[in-house]
Amino acid sequence: xxxxxxxxxxxxxxxxxxxxxxxxxxxxxxxxxxxxxxxxxxxxxxxxxxxxxxxxxxxxxxxxxxxxxxxxxxxxxxxxxxxxxxxxxxxxxxxxxxxxxxxxxxxxxxxxxxxxxxxxxxxxxxxxxxxxxxxxxxxxxxxxxxxxxxxxxxxxxxxxxxxxxxxxxxxxxxxxxxxxxxxxxxxxxxxxxxxxxxxxxxxxxxxxxxxxxxxxxxxxxxxxxxxxxxxxxxxxxxxxxxxxxxxxxxxxxxxxxxxxxxxxxxxxxxxxxxxxxxxxxxxxxxxxxxxxxxxxxxxxxxxxxxxxxxxxxxxxxxxxxxxxxxxxxxxxxxxxxxxxxxxxxxxxxx
Amino acid sequence: xxxxxxxxxxxxxxxxxxxxxxxxxxxxxxxxxxxxxxxxxxxxxxxxxxxxxxxxxxxxxxxxxxxxxxxxxxxxxxxxxxxxxxxxxxxxxxxxxxxxxxxxxxxxxxxxxxxxxxxxxxxxxxxxxxxxxxxxxxxxxxxxxxxxxxxxxxxxxxxxxxxxxxxxxxxxxxxxxxxxxxxxxxxxxxxxxxxxxxxxxxxxxxxxxxxxxxxxxxxxxxxxxxxxxxxxxxxxxxxxxxxxxxxxxxxxxxxxxxxxxxxxxxxxxxxxxxxxxxxxxxxxxxxxxxxxxxxxxxxxxxxxxxxxxxxxxxxxxxxxxxxxxxxxxxxxxxxxxxxxxxxxxxxxxxxxxxxxxxxxxxxxxxxxxxxxxxxxxxxxxxxxxxxxxxxxxxxxxxxxxxxxxxxxxxxxxxxxxxxxxxxxxxxxxxxxxxxxxxxxxxxxxxxxxxxxxxxxxxxxxxxxxxxxxxxxxxxxxxxxxxxxxxxxxxxxxxxxxxxxxxxxxxxxxxxxxxxxxxxxxxxxxxxxxxxxxxxxxxxxxxxxxxxxxxxxxxxxxxxxxxxxxxxxxxxxxxxxxxxxxxxxxxxxxxxxxxxxxxxxxxxxxxxxxxxxxxxxxxxxxxxxxxxxxxxxxxxxxx
Ligand SMILES: Nc1ncnc2c1ncn2[C@@H]1O[C@H](COP(=O)(O)OP(=O)(O)OP(=O)(O)O)[C@@H](O)[C@H]1O
Ligand SMILES: [Mg+2]
Numbered sequence: 008x009x010x011x012x013x014x015x016x017x018x019x020x021x022x023x024x025x026x027x028x029x030x031x032x033x034x035x036x037x038x039x040x041x042x043x044x045x046x047x048x049x050x051x052x053x054x055x056x057x058x059x060x061x062x063x064x065x066x067x068x069x070x071x072x073x074x075x076x077x078x079x080x081x082x083x084x085x086x087x088x089x090x091x092x093x094x095x096x097x098x099x100x101x102x103x104x105x106x107x108x109x110x111x112x113x114x115x116x117x118x119x120x121x122x123x124x125x126x127x128x129x130x131x132x133x134x135x136x137x138x139x140x141x142x143x144x145x146x147x148x149x150x151x152x153x154x155x156x157x158x159x160x161x162x163x164x165x166x167x168x169x170x171x172x173x174x175x176x177x178x179x180x181x182x183x184x185x186x187x188x189x190x191x192x193x194x195x196x197x198x199x200x201x202x203x204x205x206x207x208x209x210x211x212x213x214x215x216x217x218x219x220x221x222x223x224x225x226x227x228x229x230x231x232x233x234x235x236x237x238x239x240x241x242x243x244x245x246x247x248x249x250x251x252x253x254x255x256x257x258x259x260x261x262x263x264x265x266x267x268x269x270x271x272x273x274x275x276x277x278x279x280x281x282x283x284x285x286x287x288x289x290x291x292x293x294x295x296x297x298x299x300x301x302x303x304x305x306x307x308x309x310x311x312x313x314x315x316x317x318x319x320x321x322x323x324x325x326x327x328x329x330x331x332x333x334x335x336x337x338x339x340x341x342x343x344x345x346x347x348x349x350x351x352x353x354x355x356x357x
Numbered sequence: 358x359x360x361x362x363x364x365x366x367x368x369x370x371x372x373x374x375x376x377x378x379x380x381x382x383x384x385x386x387x388x389x390x391x392x393x394x395x396x397x398x399x400x401x402x403x404x405x406x407x408x409x410x411x412x413x414x415x416x417x418x419x420x421x422x423x424x425x426x427x428x429x430x431x432x433x434x435x436x437x438x439x440x441x442x443x444x445x446x447x448x449x450x451x452x453x454x455x456x457x458x459x460x461x462x463x464x465x466x467x468x469x470x471x472x473x474x475x476x477x478x479x480x481x482x483x484x485x486x487x488x489x490x491x492x493x494x495x496x497x498x499x500x501x502x503x504x505x506x507x508x509x510x511x512x513x514x515x516x517x518x519x520x521x522x523x524x525x526x527x528x529x530x531x532x533x534x535x536x537x538x539x540x541x542x543x544x545x546x547x548x549x550x551x552x553x554x555x556x557x558x559x560x561x562x563x564x565x566x567x568x569x570x571x572x573x574x575x576x577x578x579x580x581x582x583x584x585x586x587x588x589x590x591x592x593x594x595x596x597x598x599x600x601x602x603x604x605x606x607x608x609x610x611x612x613x614x615x616x617x618x619x620x621x622x623x624x625x626x627x628x629x630x631x632x633x634x635x636x637x638x639x640x641x642x643x644x645x646x647x648x649x650x651x652x653x654x655x656x657x658x659x660x661x662x663x664x665x666x667x668x669x670x671x672x673x674x675x676x677x678x679x680x681x682x683x684x685x686x687x688x689x690x691x692x693x694x695x696x697x698x699x700x701x702x703x704x705x706x707x708x709x710x711x712x713x714x715x716x717x718x719x720x721x722x723x724x725x726x727x728x729x730x731x732x733x734x735x736x737x738x739x740x741x742x743x744x745x746x747x748x749x750x751x752x753x754x755x756x757x758x759x760x761x762x763x764x765x766x767x768x769x770x771x772x773x774x775x776x777x778x779x780x781x782x783x784x785x786x787x788x789x790x791x792x793x794x795x796x797x798x799x800x801x802x803x804x805x806x807x808x809x810x811x812x813x814x815x816x817x818x819x820x821x822x823x824x825x826x827x828x829x830x831x832x833x834x835x836x837x838x839x840x841x842x843x844x845x846x847x848x849x850x851x852x853x854x855x856x857x858x859x860x861x862x863x864x865x866x867x868x869x870x871x872x873x874x875x876x877x878x879x880x881x882x883x884x885x886x887x888x889x890x891x892x893x894x895x896x897x898x899x900x901x902x903x904x905x906x907x908x909x910x911x912x913x914x915x916x917x918x919x920x921x922x923x924x925x926x927x928x929x930x931x932x933x934x935x936x937x938x939x940x941x942x943x944x945x946x947x948x949x950x951x952x953x954x955x956x957x958x959x960x961x962x963x964x965x966x967x968x969x970x971x972x973x974x975x976x977x978x979x980x981x982x983x984x985x986x987x988x989x990x991x992x993x994x995x
Contacts, residue, residue, distance in 0.1 A: 096588050124594030135585030139607040149593035151603070200593065 022069035022105075023204060023236040024076075024093065029066045029102035031088050031260075034059030037100045050259050062088040063099070064260035073234040077251030079241050079283075085260040086240045087208055093238060094129060094206050095119060106204065124153050128197035132209040134189045136181040142168065142192050143177035149200035164199055171195045171225065187218035191225075198229070207239040211246065223249055244283040248292055256280050269297045289352055290318040295333045298352055299342030307332035307343055317349060324349060382773050389765045412962035418550055436557045439503065443556050447499030455491065455711060457701045459483060462668055464693060466675035478671040481664035488657045490642060491711060497638030497665050500556055500631075501624050504563040505669065508620055512568050513613065516575025517601065526576060533569040538931065538979045539972050541566040542630050542938040542952060546964035549634050549956065559631030566627055567620040574616025578609030614677055618670055622846075625666040629851045630938065633956045639665065643851050647942070652855045653724035659852030728856045735860070743866045746812065751865055755808045759801050768792065771977070778984035786980065790973040799970035805947035806937060807974060809865055813872040813933045818926055821877040825884020825925065826910075829918075835885055842878045850875045850939055858943050868940025868949075872933050879928035887921025888914055923986035930982060934975050 032040050040059035043052070050061050062085040070076040080086050092099040095111045104111040106126060114122065128149065137145050143164050144151070150160035168177050171191040181189055190210060197205055211219040223246060230237065241247050247254045248268040255265040256279070264276040272292055275281040296313040307330040311320045314336075323331055330345035450458060459479050466475035485494035519526040544565055548558035582605045590600040606613075632640030639662045646655035732739075758767065771791050775784035794803045828835040845853075853874055857867035891914050899913045915922075941949020948967050955964030 091588075094592065096591065120594040120596065122594075123592060127592060129589065129592040131585045131589060133583070133585055135583065135589035137586055137589075137604055137608070139610070148590070148603070152590075152593050152595040152599050196589075206592075 019069040019071050021072055023072045023107060024068075024070040024238065025103075025105040026066060026068050026093055027103040027105070029063050029089070029092055029104065030061070030100045031063040031085070031092050031097070032059050032061050032100045041101065061260050063092060066102075066260075066262055068255060068262065068265060070236055070238060072236055074252045075230060075237040075239060075250055077239045077241060077247040077254045078257055079244055079247040079251075079254055080257030081242055084257045086242075086257055088260075089257070090206055090208050090238060090240050094127060096129075124149070124200070126203045127206065128200055128202035128204070129206040129208065130190070130193045130197050130210040132212055134181070134193045134213075136189060136192055136196075138181055140180075141177065142173065142179050142181065142184070145181060145192055146177075146195045146199050148196060153200070164195075167195045167199045168192075170198065170229070185218075186214050187222060190214060190222060194222075194226075194229075198233075202235065204236045204238070207237065209240050209242065212242065219246075226250065244287065248287065256283065268292050269294065273297060288318075290321065290349075291316055293317050293352065295320065295331075295344055296342070298348045299333045299344045300348065301342045303340055303342075306340070310334050310338075310340075311344070312336070313341060317352065320344070321349060378773070378777060382770070385769045385773065386766055389769055390763055392763075392765075409962060412960075414550070414961070432551050436552045439507070439557050439560050440555065442503045443499050443560060446502055447496055450495040450499055451492070452705070454701060454703075454705060455486060457697055458495075459486075460697060460700070462672065464697075465672050468690065469675050471671070471675050474671040474675060478668045481667045484664050485661045488661060490639060490658060490661045493637070493639045493642060493658075494661050494665055497628055497640075497662065498668065500560055500636060500638055501563070501621070501628070501665065501669055504560045504624055505567065505617070505621055505673070507560075508564045508567045508571055508624075509617065511564070512571030512616075512620075513575050516572040516613075516616075517579055517606070519572065519576040520579035520605075521597075521601075529572065529576075533572060535976075536565060537569050538975050540935045540937060540975065541627055542633075543968040543971055545630070545634050545956060546952075546961065546968055549959075549964075550961055554635035556636050558634045559627070559636035562631065562634070563624045563627050567624045570616045570619035570623065571613070572616075574619070575609065575613050578612030578616075579605050581612065582608040610677065614674055617673055617677070621666050621670050621673070625662055626849060626935075628662050628665075629849045633953065643849065644942075647851060647855050647858070650855070650859050651722075651725050652728045652859060653722045655852050655855040656724060656848075659849050662849050728859045731856075732860050739860050743861050743864070746866055746869065747864065750812060751808060754812075755805055758804045758808065764795065764800065774981065775984075778981060778988060783980060783984060787977050790977050794970050794973055797966045797969060799948070799966055802948050802951060802967070803970045803974060806949065806971075809869065809940065809947060810930070810933050810937070810974070810978075813869045813876065813936075814926075814930050816869065817873045817876040817880055817929045817933065820873065821880025821925070821929060822884050822922060824877070825881040825922070826888050826915075826918075828881060829885035829888025838881065842881060845874060846878045850936055851942075854939055854943055864944050865940070865946075867943050868936070872936040872940060875936055876929045876932035879932060880925045883925030883928060884918070884922050887918035887925070890921065891917045919989040920986050923982060923989050927979065927982035927986065930978050931975070934971065934978070937971065 030037075030041055034040060034057065036057065037059055040053050040057040040061060043056060044050075044061055044064060048056070050064075053059060053061055064085075066089060068076070078086050078089060088097070091097045093104050093111075095104065095114075099112060102112070106122065109122065111119065111122070137148065140148070143161060146168055147155075147160040147164040150163060155163075165177060168174060171194050173188060173191050173195065176184065176188065181192060184192065190213075193210065211222050214222060227250065239247075239250055241250075251268065253265060253267055254271060256263045256271070258279055264271060264280050266274075269292060271280060272284045272287060272289055275284050293316065294313060295311050295315050295317070298317060299313075308327055309323055310332045311323070311334070313333050320331060324344070324346050328346070330343045332340050333342040333344060334340050453461070459482050462482050463475040463479035466472070466478060482494070485491060515529065519529050541562060544562045545558060548561050552558045552561065579601075586604055586608065587600060590604045595603070628636075628638060629640040629643050631638075632644050639658055642658040643655055643662070646652070646658060768788055768791050772784040772788045775787040794800060824838070828838050850871060854867060854871035857870040861867040861870065895917065896909060896913060899909045904912065937947075937949040938952050939949070941947070941951070941953045944950075948971055951963060951967045952971075954960065955967060
């Protein structure tokens, strides 16, 4: 979605969320388990020796304002634990979570409640809707607990219901809606409070593939207008690539790699990451900028934008042997692509 | 390990090990019998004369009821509030013209579009009027409404608290278990002492007895609310209170309503007994028809109790209904209210208050004739059965246990059973219980009751388990039994003791028959459940090995269903115990009769001892059957 985060030395400028050394250990005595893990013991060994499950293991990351940060991992890799710890739905064993510079992990219940009302929302895998409330009252729930009066909160709820494409369904009960529509209600409920940060825990996993694609497109459309800070959990690598500005690949409680889709694909850090990227056609993900040769002087026979996917300009390269000029959004040339670059890419796909 | 190790050795060891407990049992019994055989019953000298201080306390309470702060400051005001509430509700119901009340009973559910529920409730009330028990029905309705209301008022918050806090739940749970194990009539006497005679002790007994389902199901309902919904609520910054009121309680509502229905059903079971402590209402017509041996009237009045419970259940449910269903148009409601007010004014002014007497319970009298006919013509069946049970089973068993067997032998056997079932803790618990019974001088009466309870339980199990297995295998059989079982369970137990008394005359047999009828219901239900729950795959696996249906039944189905069946047997025994007082009313003697006598003559000390003995018996039997069910559980499984 947006452009890349500005990062030199790994620090992100203006982070909304900072997770610093998060550990989450389930079991009666977490300290010795952490000690063991620090000395290099694996998850299974620690579980056998101490009876503790290390669900999240020393995870660091930051999320920039307006960025969509996706955490991708298979079942049991600790994604839910991570997002719940980040939203402080569960207390973490060790580490800090900062939201706009405020330490969530150290907050008392009252402050936490205030911060939640003002800044956060969450969309759940199994929707977490309130079956006893009409759609409109589900959506207005966040405003209701803030004490917004009924007329005002219904007005705002109706607006959001329309935004997510459910106009006319406000008076229905959630069970009267299809799965995809129910998750739209979940989305509307999260958006109604106008949150700064949105957490998504596998929101589309319970949906059929076609509806899932609709919902992904819907989210992309909304995010283009709203520019919220999003932490998004998924076990589907294609979904991660489609939605994420940056993607973290999680395995056994640790991040194997964090980067843009292009970085992960063109340069997978581990075999585990490569296994996922292998299935993804690179020409659909990599853009002109990813394959170009940086130069401001050369001139091709035709211009392509730096954000165009390789797939979209391959026909031009086949039409003519000369290279293409890559330009940024202002139209300034920033590099060249030629047949050799693309054939290198296609070669490595096999 | 050496290869040549003799394989027979370990086998022999286990055989010997298995025989040891039985050897201990035999040696213990013989030894103790020889040593104590000359002792005549439980030594009377050890009687703690526990009744004297209780009698004194009772006398003291009677003397100080008007002066001591405990009464003026606590029980009397409490009693005043409950009594006032019952009187107010009863007075209002009686003041309303009958047709307005019937209309209201229909309209309250109809207001949330539950037309069928409204019609059922209105019809139930019309029935009460038609059989000429209008006033009594309203009295019972008032008493039960107040009791159920208070039970909800106390039970729901308690249940919520239990759901929020493990420690509270861990504390409440054993209390609830005990409350459900103890037969309700045991509460009567202490309440009678504290509150005097009348509606109040009956209402309080009903509250105590009916509280467990509300508390349990509220806790269950709140805990079962989807954790995601609760988290969603927290994520929006709800306070604990907001989450509770806006999410958890509304989502738990169906479960809480189930608890409420159960509460009403349990309250219904007490109505007749409540007459014994002076409560007004439908109980006394039932008791009267028992005394006059008039089955028809008894059934008519018994059905009226069921009708009142139905009215209460439908009304409560509709009041607890959310705004989920579309309500009736406001204007329609407004006009209806005005119409009702007008009808009330006219009715009150003209004195059309009581249900016009058009029909009387005498319409049920043909039933009396039928039962009399059955008595006269079936005596060739009933008489030998009755004689056989009394002369060949009951009397020999009772005499053997009281006279022949020395009391230490019985204590030893109880300890041994407890030890075998679960270990020394249960053995110690059971021995302490049995000794308590002896020390309060209830030894012989308790043995008498125990023998009756065992006979009734064995008969009930012998009927219930085969029927349950049958029903569990054939859905059609179960569908056929369903309504019959419902009827048996909802009609107050006293009602079917009336024909039993006529057929078998007074004594232990009619009590046993009625008890069996009452107690087989959970036995059949739970057995059927257990058999049905056996996984089809396991059964099919057995078939593929060529097992005959018989082999499949005894080799696979029954063993797998055994723990559940045992739980059913536990329920059967608890129901049998709940009937002890009713058997006492028809001449079965023992603890049941003593309970009735202590209530009628205000013999507080005696009543306490009898109650204590019954509680002990109930708790021991409960723990024993529970432990047996656990032992039947395959290792590792739950
Ligand atoms: N409350 C808990 N107590 C003990 N162990 C837990 C608890 N919650 C999670 N775990 C364990 O932590 C590990 C990570 O679980 P988590 O739910 O975070 O995985 P996930 O990546 O979200 O998986 P899924 O895709 O199935 O949702 C698992 O091994 C799980 O068994
Ligand atoms: Mg998860």
